[in-house]
Amino acid sequence: MSTVSGLPAHILLVHFIVVLAPLTAVLVVLCSVWPAARSRLVWLTVVLAAVTVVLTPLTTDAGEWLEKHVARSAAVHAHTELGDSMIYFSVALLLAALAVTAVQLRERKSERSRSLTLIVAVFAVVVAVGTVVQVYRIGESGSRASWGDVVTSNSAP
DSSP states (O other): OOEETTEEHHHHHHHHHHHHHHHHHHHHHHHHHOHHHHHHHHHHHHHHHHHHHHHHHHHHHHHHHHHTTSOOOHHHHHHHHHHHTHHHHHHHHHHHHHHHHHHHHHHHTTOOOHHHHHHHHHHHHHHHHHHHHHHHHHHHHHHHHHHTTTOOSSOOO
């Protein structure tokens, strides 16, 4: 996918990732540490994580198409390199969501394991923080690549 109604698809798709990845990260943490949230939100969390995994390569592919249609620069190259790493964070987020789901399924069978729940919660927090930080880093580099030379600190006359 390269364009949508004449706009580069990357510009549209990236907004899904910017919203879904941090939202899913927050839900994964919430479900991992709060049993009431886990029982209500775990399936939504898994679905959002899966959608994020599917949208990530679509977004990066659209970004690679866009990279070939803009001026080459170090900022664009840095953004592309960071963007290519997002799939690893999306997959890790899905794995964390699946681990939280496994905890929920065990608890429904009355097989509670505090150590498993703690391990999953620590994993979920690490993955969530890493994902949010990476989304920020990618977005910041993308905004620098897009707007770095356009916006200045000087006021308009």
